[in-house]
Amino acid sequence: MDSIVVRGNGPLNGQIPIAGAKNACLTLMPATLLSDEPLTLTNAPRLSDIKTMTELLGSLGAEVTSLQDGKVLAMSSHGLNNDTAHYDIVRKMRASILVLGPMLARQGHAIVSLPGGCAIGARPVDLHLKAFEAMGAELELKDGYVHAKAPAGGLRGGTVDFDFASVGATENAVMAATLAKGTTVLNNAAREPEIVDLVECLRAMGAQIEGEGSPTITIQGVDRLGGATHRVVTDRIELGTYMLAPAICGGEVELLGGRINLLATFCEKLAAAGISVEETKDGLKVSRKNGSIHAVDVTTEPFPGFPTDLQAQMMALLCTAEGTSVLEEKIFENRFMHAPELMRMGASIDVQGGTATVTGVKKLKGAPVMATDLRASVSLILAGLAAEGETRVGRVYHLDRGYEQVVRKLSGVGAHIERVSGE
Numbered sequence: 001m002d003s004i005v006v007r008g009n010g011p012l013n014g015q016i017p018i019a020g021a022k023n024a025c026l027t028l029m030p031a032t033l034l035s036d037e038p039l040t041l042t043n044a045p046r047l048s049d050i051k052t053m054t055e056l057l058g059s060l061g062a063e064v065t066s067l068q069d070g071k072v073l074a075m076s077s078h079g080l081n082n083d084t085a086h087y088d089i090v091r092k093m094r095a096s097i098l099v100l101g102p103m104l105a106r107q108g109h110a111i112v113s114l115p116g117g118c119a120i121g122a123r124p125v126d127l128h129l130k131a132f133e134a135m136g137a138e139l140e141l142k143d144g145y146v147h148a149k150a151p152a153g154g155l156r157g158g159t160v161d162f163d164f165a166s167v168g169a170t171e172n173a174v175m176a177a178t179l180a181k182g183t184t185v186l187n188n189a190a191r192e193p194e195i196v197d198l199v200e201c202l203r204a205m206g207a208q209i210e211g212e213g214s215p216t217i218t219i220q221g222v223d224r225l226g227g228a229t230h231r232v233v234t235d236r237i238e239l240g241t242y243m244l245a246p247a248i249c250g251g252e253v254e255l256l257g258g259r260i261n262l263l264a265t266f267c268e269k270l271a272a273a274g275i276s277v278e279e280t281k282d283g284l285k286v287s288r289k290n291g292s293i294h295a296v297d298v299t300t301e302p303f304p305g306f307p308t309d310l311q312a313q314m315m316a317l318l319c320t321a322e323g324t325s326v327l328e329e330k331i332f333e334n335r336f337m338h339a340p341e342l343m344r345m346g347a348s349i350d351v352q353g354g355t356a357t358v359t360g361v362k363k364l365k366g367a368p369v370m371a372t373d374l375r376a377s378v379s380l381i382l383a384g385l386a387a388e389g390e391t392r393v394g395r396v397y398h399l400d401r402g403y404e405q406v407v408r409k410l411s412g413v414g415a416h417i418e419r420v421s422g423e
């Protein structure tokens with residue numbers, strides 16, 4: 001297993017290009033199952049999760065051809081010939097559950113392994129299943145698989161009241177409803193930019209949808225969907241992650257492709273911490289002159305609140321802020337596993353359930369640390385950028401799931417970072 005070695009260094013300067021959004025691509029790819037015409041995605045990120053989704057779609061009989069070094073995905077599910085998504089693929093990536101809605105809508109039946117939990121939580125899919133039942137589907141859980149069957153005439157429009165604004169459940173429900181007979185209304189729907197991006201793609205395929213980005217989404221079912229070419233939206237989590245690099249190290253870095261509207265709450269918190277964020281023609285310019293970092297309190301919420309996927313990275317910044325910050329993780333039940341690793345670097349963090357209290361220290365000290373999940377791994381790299389000495393982050397396969405070319409992007413702005421093979 002590879003490790004990444006970071007040495008603390010001074011201010012960072014230059015530009016970092018931001019890739020297409022992993023979490024948009026992972027719902028856009030299953031959308032190809034809704035139509036027998038080609039769907040092409042451009043600005044796709046080059047990540048191991050995308051490879052896993054490619055493998056899963058291939059196992060169902062869909063074709064995904066990777067072009068232009070993986071930035072273009074030409075897909076077709078003309079040859080759909082299997083309705084079962086097997087555990088050995090699904091267990092690698094929870095987003096696999098997003099093939100259930102499209103398969104149910106397209107062919108009336110689907111068998112998908114339950115994704116199981118992961119490091120950050122139990123990750124149930126009850127809200128996904130509730131949505132399909134509201135559209136008339138019969139669901140049976142057997143041997144760890146969901147067996148889903150649409151009514152004889154296909155899914156019917158229905159009303160879904162989500163107890164929680166679940167991103168995945170909203171995406172699955174929207175995709176299933178595009179081919180249901182009649183109108184579907186989703187109440188308390190998630191509002192993430194990745195959902196807006198999915199709806200824009202589905203609309204280009206001929207879907208009739210309104211309200212994306214608001215808590216109520218209305219879908220008028222159509223008989224069939226066509227093909228389309230769609231550009232994947234910029235990855236706001238990669239964007240926020242790299243905005244924190246100059247925030248932690250000092251200097252000035254322009255994040256190409258970034259826009260404030262993708263991360264308004266996060267940008268407000270950075271400003272409160274003493275970081276300057278300026279929208280330019282090409283992206284977002286982030287700088288911290290020699291001022292100190294101020295402590296800020298953070299609570300993670302569904303969009304447009306502070307993203308849970310940036311909580312670990314923000315904690316890395318606050319470890320050396322002046323004062324005490326309180327971080328509340330309201331989305332997942334176990335998303336502070338980066339805290340003990342940061343404490344190995346000298347951070348002062350008290351975790352009580354879903355609340356972490358961070359008391360700023362002058363400087364962190366480099367140490368060997370362990371990545372536990374995708375966002376925790378990059379939080380440790382950010383901490384290492386400003387720590388004294390060397391930090392070695394193990395198990396970086398977590399990183400490869402969501403960040404392409406980390407070493408190249410950070411060394412391109414002056415970071416001392418390298419990838420070494422073996423533990």
Ligand code: EPZ
Pocket residue numbers: 023024026094095121122123124125126127128129164165166167168169308309331332333374375402
């Ligand atoms: C998506 O996961 C993202 N993944 C996650 O990003 C992100 O953290 C999350 O949304 C929240 O923004 C992808 O888009 C592939 P949820 P998802 O359904 O859809 C509970 C990353 O690092 N819940 O909004 O699984 C659930 O347990 C990943 O890129 C139910 O109880 O998130 C969790 O506590 C991590 N029942 C909360 O809702 C359900 O049926 C948020 O889940 C579904 C969810």
